[in-house]
Amino acid sequence: MLLRYLFCGGAVPELPEVETVRRGLNRLTLNQKIQGGEVLLDRTIAHPIFVSEFLFGLAETAIAQWHRRGKYLIAELVQDAVAEQSSLFPVPCSLSTTPAGYLGVHLRMTGQLLWVDAAEPVQKHTRVRLFFQGDRELRFVDQRTFGQLWWVPPNYHPEQIITGLQALGPEPFSAGFSVDYFYQQFHSRQRPIKNALLDQRIVAGLGNIYADEALFLSGIHPQTLCSTLTHNQVKLLHSTTLKVLQDSIDANGTTFSSFRSVEGINGNYGGKAWVYGRDGKRCRICETVIERLKMAGRSAHFCPQCQN
Template identity: 50%
Template sequence: MPELPEVETVRRGLANRLQSFVIDDIEVLRDRAVASPGGPQALRLGLRGQKVGAWSRRGKYLVAQLHDPQTGHCNGVWGVHLRMTGQFQWHPTPTEPCRHTRVRLWNTAGEELRFVDLRSFGEMWFVPQNVSIDAVMTGLQRLGPEPFSEEFNATYLEQKLKGSTRSIKAALLDQAVVAGAGNIYADESLFAAGIAPHRKAGELNLPELERLCTCLVDVLEMSIGAGGTTFSDFRDLEGVNGNYGGQASVYRRTGQPCLACGTPIERQRLGGRSTHWCPVCQR
């Protein structure tokens, strides 16, 4: 599943490619790709004729402002969640869509933005201007602070995790604790911080939480700089793989020597997710 760095990479690609993009036509090939009220018809009516404005990211959600191309008046927003395998593709000239294509959008020049989703869990929303975004994209209500925000710090984590008996790995995967982190970067940041993933979240002390906050931000920034991680499906808007996977310290390196001490990397399932760590470097 795309995590924060992958979604941020897509956001930047969309922001760059869709400057002055006016949606001339839209085709929904799979109704379940539209999660907002009114379904595909409302999405088509809401997006058609609109100029795509600034893109923002909240956790793993993407949101684009929609504007009247003549007056610049804001006419609502277009929301997207890639889920497990969703990806956008840019097609400057006509091409036949693959069978996993869910939504197609064109401008007057015939250039196409295509949403492809192998597993079909990705979702889109149209939110009119006079409606609260959170009321339609309800998952936004449950998100914790962004890792790069001032609200995300060791003191916050200490209060949020106080008394928690679940593993710190499970806590990092909880979007209500921190928005955008996922399996890859939880493993990588815990390794960088020297914290074993199975430790109880409520037992970590303040210095450990300070290290964890710093390491999570550092790992995420490094991955964003590398264009995210591709281990299976993720591609950016131009079809390019993310490059962070080759820099991973523990994720998917089961049995390989730890880059710090040489001990074989171990793997087990925690909270239903594969977890990778070094039994010597992480305590």
């Protein structure tokens, strides 16, 4: 079975797409020993400095669980350890697991993780191969080469090595992401709301697609200044943000070019989008033509009638 996640076509994977990847990896890659690896592009490895140290750190470990933080994937690594045997009560030694650090992955723009048979020909743009028991491989494929991998030693917390984690705001579905928190982030900011929603320091994982969708459902124009939003508007934006993220997770994300879930199913949210990628088409609510404008180097899609 091939686990394939491809992101391209100008879009960047956001929380729902990365969450879909995480769930697929947890279904397929857990508790299987990493027996070795190969790095085909050295700069893909963000830590350690030496590729040999990266591969040595992963060797003979197994993935206990994949986690997601914002748009980062973090694999919790463990290693078998022989339990101490008491001389007073001689019994067969049992195996336990000990922490063995973490494997961090950021897909950036075009990263793929492929879970494949080792006999499958190596795909073009393959950057890293990890060899698992049972003749399986986890391959990192990245056409644009912006993606990164980290090995975090067991005596470090991931945030100490993957420094981008330090700047992330709360997760959207966490207790820390409350309406009051959201309002406090906006009420004194003199910047457009669309730009603020893309700030990972305010909320982790939200990006261009779902910011556009949440603003549409809230009836807020993307150029509206944060400081002009009322508490009720922010409350509505908070709920619509959670709604569009959950809807997309349920639909296995958005297909940018050739996105497949672990079962080989396309991400389905794109066909349900209200405004994202629909410039020139009619609004699903009022029939007004959807427009697009550039804001801080990113596209903003909106309905001029429904959002004002």
